[in-house]
Amino acid sequence: MLKNNFSYMGYEIVDADNLGGTSIFFGAKRVRDIIYAVSVVNYVGIEKITYEDYNNMLRRFRVYCQDTGQLDFRLLQIVCTYEAQNCQEIISGFYPYWIVDIQNGHLMIYENQPDSFSDAASIIEDTLDGKSYILSDGFGGGTENGAKRGFPFITALIILINAVAFFYMDFARSLDETILMMESGALNYSAVVEKGEYYRIITHFFIHDGIDHLFSNMVFLAFIGYYFENMLGKIQYLVIYMLSGIIAGTVSLCWYNYFGNDVWSVGASGAVFGLCGVMIAYILSDRKRFEDIGFIRIVLFLILTLCSGFGDSGIDNVAHVTGFVLGAIITFLLLIYRKYVKKNEKAGT
Numbered sequence: 001m002l003k004n005n006f007s008y009m010g011y012e013i014v015d016a017d018n019l020g021g022t023s024i025f026f027g028a029k030r031v032r033d034i035i036y037a038v039s040v041v042n043y044v045g046i047e048k049i050t051y052e053d054y055n056n057m058l059r060r061f062r063v064y065c066q067d068t069g070q071l072d073f074r075l076l077q078i079v080c081t082y083e084a085q086n087c088q089e090i091i092s093g094f095y096p097y098w099i100v101d102i103q104n105g106h107l108m109i110y111e112n113q114p115d116s117f118s119d120a121a122s123i124i125e126d127t128l129d130g131k132s133y134i135l136s137d138g139f140g141g142g143t144e145n146g147a148k149r150g151f152p153f154i155t156a157l158i159i160l161i162n163a164v165a166f167f168y169m170d171f172a173r174s175l176d177e178t179i180l181m182m183e184s185g186a187l188n189y190s191a192v193v194e195k196g197e198y199y200r201i202i203t204h205f206f207i208h209d210g211i212d213h214l215f216s217n218m219v220f221l222a223f224i225g226y227y228f229e230n231m232l233g234k235i236q237y238l239v240i241y242m243l244s245g246i247i248a249g250t251v252s253l254c255w256y257n258y259f260g261n262d263v264w265s266v267g268a269s270g271a272v273f274g275l276c277g278v279m280i281a282y283i284l285s286d287r288k289r290f291e292d293i294g295f296i297r298i299v300l301f302l303i304l305t306l307c308s309g310f311g312d313s314g315i316d317n318v319a320h321v322t323g324f325v326l327g328a329i330i331t332f333l334l335l336i337y338r339k340y341v342k343k344n345e346k347a348g349t
Helices: 003-007 051-066 118-130 153-171 177-184 189-194 201-208 212-233 234-258 269-285 297-312 317-348
Strands: 013-016 024-031 034-042 072-083 097-101 107-110
Touching: 003 013, 003 024, 003 034, 003 118, 024 051, 034 051, 051 072, 072 118, 097 118, 107 118, 153 177, 153 201, 153 212, 153 234, 189 201, 189 234, 201 234, 201 269, 212 234, 212 269, 234 269, 234 317, 269 317
Parallel strands: 034 072, 072 097
Antiparallel strands: 013 024, 024 034, 097 107
16 A cells, blocks of 8 residues: 555555565655655565665665656665564664554654655555555555455465365265264364363364354354454464353363363364454554454453353353453553553653
């Protein structure tokens, strides 16, 4: 969306493909005898652009712009990142820079940097704040008030794994239901603790005992992933999902063994409720940003889901509650940490 918005405001866009890179684009606009230029770096993912490659492209871009005549050339570096505290390693020391915090949807301008550069600030703020855009991992992504968003790949992958596992088990339904659960990786205290089958702590939340069970969990997962996967960050999103499933299953395992219940547990509910905790934590921390989700309706739905579960002996409410509380706590701590880092960054500039 940034590329589109700069182009719309009269910037000539120079794709990095023409300069030897793929995670960056340049824009330039002439205002009287001044060329206002921007370099926009998408500094995310594992294979980030290196400092050397970036500076080589900057030099080629400047040569490209100066071929248009002897004009005053001014450049602003704009770095889009999930890790604002680590992105300064890519920035060239020859030009001023701003940072777009993708995680929180904020434009960060340090005190030692210019607070204006032609119309760049308004373009970025319109993209991020004024229209509630959320940048995805690519420049083509973005959302406006819940419209088009970056595709939630991790969510889709989790749903696919659960669906494949279910239909594989469905193909083998000729076996006794309990035996099938046992052989497929269901969670059970004796199997895990006494037999050492620790893999069940993970496999149990990728299998389901019925189409309704699978459908309800995956629909809720798809809804949460649509809103929060890019916002939280794909790796952190996956880590919270896995931790919620593992710890919720472990607590449930110990709980039922303590009360002498020999149960076999399956289902992604603990992990999914961990993401429900993520959702509630984000909504409570920034209510205005999530008006389109319907906070009251979400809370009522969660309450009704938990309450209905307490009246059904087949529902693992221990896993539900554990996952939800864990997801919320991790997210609150993560948000507090980000604010702390951001505060220290400003104090250090």
